[in-house]
Amino acid sequence: MLDTTDFLTSLQTVVGEAHVLTADDQVAGFLIDVRRRYEGDALCIVEPGSTAEVSDVVRLCARHRIPITPIGGNTGLVGSAAVVARKSESGEIIKGIGLSMRRMNRIREISPLAETITVEAGCVLQSIQDAAEAEDMQFPLSLSAEGSCQIGGNIATNAGGTAALRFGVTRNLVLGLEVVLPSGEIISRLSGLRKNNTGYDLKQLFIGSEGTLGIITAAVLRIFPRPLSRETALVAVDSVDAGLKILRRMKAAFGERVTAAEITEADYMRLVLEQMQGTRLPFEALPTWSLLLEVSDTREDTDLAALMQETLVKALEDELAQDVVIAQNDRQAEEFWFLRHAVSDAIRHSGPNMSHDSSVPLMCQEDYVEMTRERILEAFPDSRPLYVGHLGDGNMHLVVLFAQGRFPHPDDYNKVSGELDQIIDDVVSELQGGVTAEHGIGLSYRARLARAVGPEEIAIMRGIKRVFDPDNIMNPGKLFLGD
């Protein structure tokens, strides 16, 4: 039987007394998730200052079979970093520790020549973007939580964001990892190799593993030349497919200089315009879909604007586009982007809602919208399905909004939420999509994962988990039901 006091003392010996947090006011911020859906229950929060300390903490936990949940910026949307207590087979409550990576926030190295940056897991995403920019480079990963999310969490959840169209998801930006295995063993592959075929590529498993296989302590990431010119346009289209055709023409004209293609449906745009002060749409009428296009170039002296105009005017002539406005200056470009970024704030005070993050094949996005809208409105005629998508990634976010006061009790909300999950899962399955494009599984989506990939793949995933973590101490209870 573990003596908690002894265990806490041992932890203090490893990381220092100040870095084992137990007081309610110290741990509270780590134990409630950003959506306030999960309240954790931990022995303590430990804040190691180095990879060696992480290793020692893990060895100590492994010896006593104490579960470990790594915590980054705590901005995840599915409860991956929730420190939940478990019941053992004998009914005993087993509490774990939360391992905050906050103190491991050094940028170890940056090399514009090698186009790499080596960072510790606790680095806030924005600090990495800034460090790259200071060297006239860019780290392209960008998402709304960038001011507080940590790169370790971005990697562990394979974060997506708005730059995925051009630069791919986090997986495509990681050249190497340093990890601590559940045994405490450190594996360090931080030399930034671009080609390496020595056996199975284990780092690919850690990317997106949500802390279930080990702890990511550092990473070497790709950086790119910084763009020096940029053009932004807003295009009115009457279907997703028309938007895709325009995107195809933009890519043929600009190649990889197309850096954003975000699409917002009329009803969601209307909500943004109603809710957000000072917003206006530069079109005469509200279009069925508003498509935001951005092109950028590492060169300063380009004719991006002329070519964009030419391509989009041709789209107007061919009746693919209903209207086109090219931003005349940076301020107008920012206004266009604000219309897109404001969707989260617009929804916040509009009523209870359920947010979905499916992806489908590019050509099925129109079907996804039509099928989900029809079935959702049939089941819940009082709901308002709102769509905004990363058009080039097939990642069509769907928020289902209800009137204030619709759910007097959390159980009412949960019941409707579960029924919605099933409706959306069925559509995703029919269209061969994925139920979570960028948010991950965590606690929220475990049943949906099981439904989506089927028993054979779940068995393989559990088998892989056991290879790394036979005692199931690494973030247990996540990804898989019944753990």
Next chain:
Amino acid sequence: MLDTTDFLTSLQTVVGEAHVLTADDQVAGFLIDVRRRYEGDALCIVEPGSTAEVSDVVRLCARHRIPITPIGGNTGLVGSAAVVARKSESGEIIKGIGLSMRRMNRIREISPLAETITVEAGCVLQSIQDAAEAEDMQFPLSLSAEGSCQIGGNIATNAGGTAALRFGVTRNLVLGLEVVLPSGEIISRLSGLRKNNTGYDLKQLFIGSEGTLGIITAAVLRIFPRPLSRETALVAVDSVDAGLKILRRMKAAFGERVTAAEITEADYMRLVLEQMQGTRLPFEALPTWSLLLEVSDTREDTDLAALMQETLVKALEDELAQDVVIAQNDRQAEEFWFLRHAVSDAIRHSGPNMSHDSSVPLMCQEDYVEMTRERILEAFPDSRPLYVGHLGDGNMHLVVLFAQGRFPHPDDYNKVSGELDQIIDDVVSELQGGVTAEHGIGLSYRARLARAVGPEEIAIMRGIKRVFDPDNIMNPGKLFLGD
């Protein structure tokens, strides 16, 4: 005890009599590898015509625990597709089957709009390039065996090639796979999702697994807009580091339009000029390194040439470059490329040689060359170490050439080859590189893999192998020693 005749009859029932090959003249081509290092010994070669047939063949083999080695274009350099017989624990010789994917060569679908092509594993790489080009798109994977290698093999070995600088290795081009597991179960994920975070990304394990986890039967791949303009230059530099600085400037100027950066050392270039009819170098003197640079754009009307001239003239002025020649037309560009591509032919008749495929961090390539050359010449003063590299990938190929007749007996060759491996592995380890950048492990590099990644990672890899293939029927004996 398995009755071979019954087993062959069962196979015939699945794929048809004509597609179970046993006659010596039918199977010989499948059983000798391209470097003539391994001679296989198979029960038969089976040529399934569909994924369902692959599944049935695998189920049949699984029932009798008959090993299966998938065979693509048989162009691999490390024996991954060699059908080697094994001894069981009781000393019995166990022969397996070779599973040729040749007949599964359909292009199932191509969509320029979705920028995807769906192909069966037996498609020859060049046929995929051609299919993309017919739609005004490109499939960028390119390597010298492209006329005969098959995409299934490219994926199973995570092939690299000359386009990796811009488009990444095969892993970066695969959006989804259809595979047959060692149980016969088919897992099909061919909808081409660009973002999908539903649990561990199992397809990443299949990429580079060299047939040890299951059989890749089809894939959905990324295609890109086809380039319409292109400029090529040859630059004389006196060090790899000077070449890297020029590459950095090219990337700052052109961004991702830099599509090749290949570098050849003087002694290798001299051999090419001596051995290959009609070659000439456009410089007055043979430079220490010749750097081939290519930029290309999806636009037709660009000023690529002017900007390339400006960037390279500046490099001359700053004494990074010793000489610069920009190709004046397509014919001259082809001549420059021929100097690069001719390295394989130039070596072929020059004497016995050992070829290495290490990668090191970009900034360590100069060290890699100096350290290996010094140690190799110390150990073998009569050898001639020759270098040619994918500069932007850190993948510096090294061929160690000896005089004709140096090794009277294969054992002499093998002894020197083993000593060379150790010298090079030590350097790679000191520089935190990888012993194989793009060729893979197969039979040839198993000891080197074990040395390179250490016992913990080998144990994890073996554990993963067991999860997929508990009876070890999928390409046994590859990757791991002693299987």
